[in-house]
Every structure is written in C-alpha cells, then in structure tokens.
Amino acid sequence: MSYSSEDETDISDSELDEYVDRCYKQLRVESHKVKFSNELFRCPFCPGKKKLVYAFKDLLQHASDVGKGSQNRDIKHKGKHLGLVKYMKNDLDQEGLALELAGLTVKPSPKDGMSVLFVWPWMGVVANLDGESISKLKTDLTKRGFDPARIRPLSDSRCAVVEFKRDWSGFYNAVMFEKEFEVGHHGKKDYLAASHSDGMYGWVARADDYNAEGVLGEYLQKNGDLKTIGDVEAEVQRKTSLLVAHLSSMIQELRVQVEKNGCLDKKVEGSCVIGVLLVSSPPNIIMFDSASKELMVDFGVRFSSAFIVAGYFPQIVSQILLASL
Incomplete structure (x- = not known):
C-alpha cells in the first residue's frame, strides 16, 4: 500500500470500513512508519506536511480530524487516517501513552526524541x-x-x-x-x-x-x-524573528517612499527584498495605496540570498509579508 500517493481509483462509502481494516493491518506490519521514538510519532499519509513529528495525542487528534472531516475529502484519505486512529488506540497502548492521554505528567526519558x-x-x-x-x-x-x-x-x-x-x-x-x-x-x-x-x-x-x-x-x-530538536527549532525561530523584523523595516521604507514620491526609488527597488518567489506559482501582486496612485509590486522581482534561512518555508515568508502590509 502506497503512503505517498493516492490509488488511481476511489472507494465508495460502503467500502470504507473494509478499507480502514486494510490500512490498520498494514500499519501493524509497518509500525516504524508511525513510531519515531517513545514520545514522537508521524503521520505516514501526510509526508509533505511541514510538521513531521507529533506527540501521541496530537497525532491522534490529527488522524481523527482528517478521518471525520468534510464529506468532500477523498474517502480513501479519510479511510487511511481512520486506520491510523484504530492502530494508535489498539496497538500503541504503552503505559506512558496511556498516562499522557489521561492528562497526567510523564517525565521524559533522556532517550526519548526531544532530549536526544x-x-x-x-x-x-x-x-x-x-x-x-x-x-x-x-x-x-x-x-x-x-x-x-x-x-x-x-x-x-x-x-x-x-x-x-x-x-x-x-x-x-x-x-x-x-x-x-x-x-x-x-x-x-x-x-x-x-x-x-x-x-x-x-x-x-x-x-x-x-x-x-x-x-x-x-x-x-x-x-x-x-x-536537540528543540535547540534546532529555537535557532530557526531566532532566524525567523530576525527575518521578519528586517522585512517589516523594508516594507515600512517602501510605504514612506510611496507616500512621499508616489513611486519607488530605483536604488531601493533594486536592493530591498519585497517578496518571495513561490515555486511553481504565478507571481503574486500586492497593491500599495497612495494619495496619487496605486503601486503594484511583483513578489518575485527580488529575493536576496541573505534571507535564505535553513529550514525556512517560502510560503510562510509570503504570509508574513501579506500580514505586514
């Protein structure tokens, strides 16, 4: 059973229970695709998601939400996640996980993922x-x-x-x-x-x-x-904060210049980062309002290599920019 892509044909609602059982049995054979450590787990059906590892209760919540989601969602995709819910409840019944689900505090082992x-x-x-x-x-x-x-x-x-x-x-x-x-x-x-x-x-x-x-x-x-994983996350967050601060400063410069002159100075236009180029997407356009005219700025025109941050996702950068304007 492939976890990286959907099968060519879908199934009917009446076949869902049988498909859930098939997915459940497959996960029992391939448990390594779910369990990363005693505390960390991953969804084998969503390999492209930014969040690669979950706490047990978070992955269970994710699988439950997808399995009970919109009727418009692909039935096989829902079935796979319902199979994951069944596998987690029936087979990942370790004492630590039961305590976590009961809302009790479990002291993490030094061998577990977040402290390794x-x-x-x-x-x-x-x-x-x-x-x-x-x-x-x-x-x-x-x-x-x-x-x-x-x-x-x-x-x-x-x-x-x-x-x-x-x-x-x-x-x-x-x-x-x-x-x-x-x-x-x-x-x-x-x-x-x-x-x-x-x-x-x-x-x-x-x-x-x-x-x-x-x-x-x-x-x-x-x-x-x-x-540790936490150390890396903290470093990414630190670089992200610096990037956001710098981009916000440059956006403010652009605003001031537009209000003053009604257009961008060529030097600023050539040196400032005003957006990101999203791969395989058409250029995005932002409208700047001014007293004299509207200035349309193409996101993809400049992207300084100084802001290529390890582990950073361009989609997030674009959302930050949109929220700042």
Missing part, C-alpha cells in the same frame, strides 16, 4: 562498506528516496558520513534512512552485535558517535555540533 542529542547539521553513518559500495553510495541512497546532500568516505575505515539537508526535510530523510536500516536488521545495534552479516549498516549520528574515538568522532566534531 543529534549531530547538527543532520548526518548519518554508513558502516561495513567496501570500495564498490562507497562509490555507488550516493546513487543508491538517492534511489531509495533519502536525498543525501553529500557523502564523505572516512579514510582508513569502512565507514562514510552521509550529510543531509539542514532543513526539516533533511531531518525527515535522516530518520527514514535510519528506520529502513533498522527494519532490515542493519541498524546500529545490529552492527555493534558480536557478529554481524554482510552488507551496509546505517543510522543517524548522535552524541555517542560524536564523542567516539577515531576518524568518525574526529570528522563529526570538526563538521558538526550536538543539538
């Missing part, structure tokens, strides 16, 4: 490589959908570091990279076992890898830092 120290920028480790597999590693990982940014073979070892994009899509790909190796019994625990089989082993780089002796630890310490 990851190597930042997001990196993965691939071990037990031979010469041929190293040369084909980036192509292989790309074909498997993990979108690696770079591969760094480590000298005098059979390991390589996989660098992912610095944004949340990079984190998502790193997590899915690790989960696939774990499901195939080629994760880190399998690699560290007394004896392991042939083939590649892979996992996301964390604090123990960062602090390890040898070429792996040296590379990670030289090229990354240790951060």
